[in-house]
Ligand SMILES: [Zn+2]
């Protein structure tokens with residue numbers, strides 16, 4: 001292992017200063033090993049992934065389970081999850097008093113690295129286009145725009161460990177014209193200068209933050225000015241880069257190579273993730289974990305892949321197990337053999353299958369814990385493989401061993417959550433979430449009666465409301481053809497009365 | 499016709515009695531460990547408590563929770579339960595489970611259900627196919643579930659029904675069904691069958707039913723058919739009447755009760771065990787139970803309230819990080835409720851803790867023989883003015899020697 005000589009030792013660093021040690025790197029555009037350290041936080045060996053939060057929590061994982069049942073040492077948090085009250089009111093998170101307001105507010109453990117960006121990962125396209133001075137966001141109640149000044153002030157107030165600089169990226173736009181690309185680079189540069197300027201104004205006793213500079217998903221030529229300025233004027237003030245298109249990593253100026261690379265180039269599969277590792281990405285947010293969980297799919301892959309049982313066979317293994325399938329109903333085995341996660345050591349497939357089909361929230365909790373454990377082991381395997389110098393072979397063997405995509409979703413997801421509504425609204429129409437639960441076996445009247453019994457008719461008497469079947473309240477039974485907002489309303493009605 | 503006394507898989511140790519009210523404190527030894535009485539039992543309807551892991555439920559102090567036979571019978575079904583070896587193994591819950599008979603759901607299913615001497619016919623809510631629930635089938639299902647306490651199938655009709663003849667029929671049928679349940683019960687040495695006293699709001703019917711049920715000497719006794727929307731004073735009269743006729747050394751379970759003021763009054767009337775879905779169901783919608791009443795944390799006034807859900811609460815959410823907790827604030831609950839399932843999980847933990855802790859305080863007060871003072875303090879906190887005390891509670895407690903309105 002070679003420690004990069006230019007890097008100061010951890011003990012020499014001022015507090016809150018991020019340190020990235022490249023432990024093993026051969027050539028540019030190759031997998032590398034590193035260690036991301038910040039005083040007071042657990043070090044993160046890279047390649048690694050961050051917990052991808054929604055409104056401050058990794059979906060389905062309450063803060064106590066985060067501590068007890070996961071090994072996550074860092075999380076990514078989006079500012080847009082916290083500022084829906086602006087501009088009419090000051091968002092509550094800014095009113096938290098004391099040290100590290102955002103960390104306090106979301107009850108994140110003290111030793112967990114906190115990375116803040118403007119947009120969720122992945123972001124939902126906002127109908128509010130970015131302008132020279134403002135970036136469009138999508139909050140839980142609709143779109144908003146914030147200025148670069150607002151963003152910088154928010155960062156100063158919230159005191160994350162790392163902030164991803166504002167980037168002018170027109171998410172959701174298929175093709176971007178050259179003129180627009182020029183603007184992207186200009187604006188991003190201006191906004192980077194803003195956040196760096198803000199950092200300079202920090203008082204001595206104020207907690208510092210580390211800045212990751214966006215590298216735009218456009219050709220190097222079209223952002224060459226921006227990149228030059230990053231190198232010439234800002235290099236000393238940035239502590240990492242945020243990558244939006246990992247294939248453009250070869251355009252990354254050499255002067256920035258020592259910086260940790262955080263990818264927002266959303267990988268759809270473990271293979272896509274390996275491809276990015278292969279290009280030298282260090283840190284990931286991995287949205288497909290929660291997507292798989294919501295689909296009831298227990299991830300089931302390891303890196304390196306197991307040895308092929310039958311060398312002749314061309315059958316590829318699935319990357320996940322669809323826990324909706326009734327074949328698990330009697331299976332008392334763990335989700336993945338040998339997995340040491342909470343779900344696999346305490347529970348079995350039969351229970352998880354039951355929870356999904358009963359639409360009990362615990363089903364998604366258990367799968368989510370498992371999926372994070374699988375991904376954690378996957379990254380540990382990647383690091384080992386790089387260390388051993390066998391990454392290329394292991395990557396090829398992985399591609400040969402597993403199917404190229406995650407299994408198709410068959411079951412119903414959990415009730416769509418706030419931020420999931422809008423991705424569909426953004427496309428202009430709401431597709432059917434789930435097939436109808438009831439086949440028309442009965443007459444309409446009987447069906448309505450049954451629904452009423454199962455609580456789908458708002459009931460005015462709380463005493464009677466107590467008997468309402470939970471399935472109808474939390475689940476999807478016969479709510480699936482409503483627009484999501486109506487679903488939420490329908491759910492709200494029930495309890496506002498008790 | 500009292501059959502031979504049945505074996506019991508529990509022991510009931512009376513620890514103290516209130517010298518004024520009818521409240522009792524006891525320890526109930528069950529097959530999966532001791533539980534303190536009085537007790538509130540959270541309802542894990544489908545073998546899961548609203549997103550909490552069994553460990554989280556355990557951490558909240560729960561040692562006895564409910565599963566619903568009706569739901570488990572449909573999903574995962576009896577064959578699965580048999581194959582896996584019962585509900586404890588199925589949900590990895592090392593502590594006690596109580597199951598209802600499936601009959602409770604009949605109150606709501608009644609419009610589509612048909613009750614005959616044989617059992618209850620109804621349409622499956624899942625596919626509309628006809629189903630029949632008999633006393634034998636209910637016990638067989640509960641035997642497969644393996645719950646520590648099982649309930650007889652009873653003929654439940656709403657207490658507010660004006661039809662005395664039907665009410666009498668239901669009461670008498672419930673007695674006959676108990677006999678069939680006792681006959682059908684395969685594991686009396688490891689599962690405790692509780693009878694259920696019926697009779698609506700008619701105190702004479704209740705007295706008659708109580709005598710019949712007590713004669714059958716089940717390990718525990720439930721008072722059923724309540725919580726169906728009857729007036730609270732009528733409810734109290736029924737509980738008071740029944741407990742007055744019950745043997746001292748058996749646990750008394752009032753089904754479907756869970757509002758804090760109902761719990762403390764029912765304990766004063768001599769009841770020991772309670773269950774209700776309300777505390778956990780309501781958590782999902784942002785309702786936090788506190789000593790000062792229920793707060794709906796979805797109300798914007800809490801969006802900037804950075805205090806704990808309830809000051810002084812010992813649940814993992816409310817305790818500060820310095821104190822080994824999470825330091826979750828009302829503002830954060832406001833932030834996530836109805837948007838992330840985590841919001842429900844957090845508030846569910848708080849609400850379960852509140853209910854269990856309330857019963858712990860009740861028990862301490864009884865053992866130290868200061869329950870009347872506890873009641874006064876409880877209502878004093880819950881309502882800012884005595885004029886707001888519910889009349890039914892004042893009357894019911896006056897009936898057992900506590901005048902809430904005196905100083
Ligand atoms: Zn696992």
Ligand SMILES: [Zn+2]
Nearest residue numbers: 811813816848
């Ligand atoms: Zn609490």
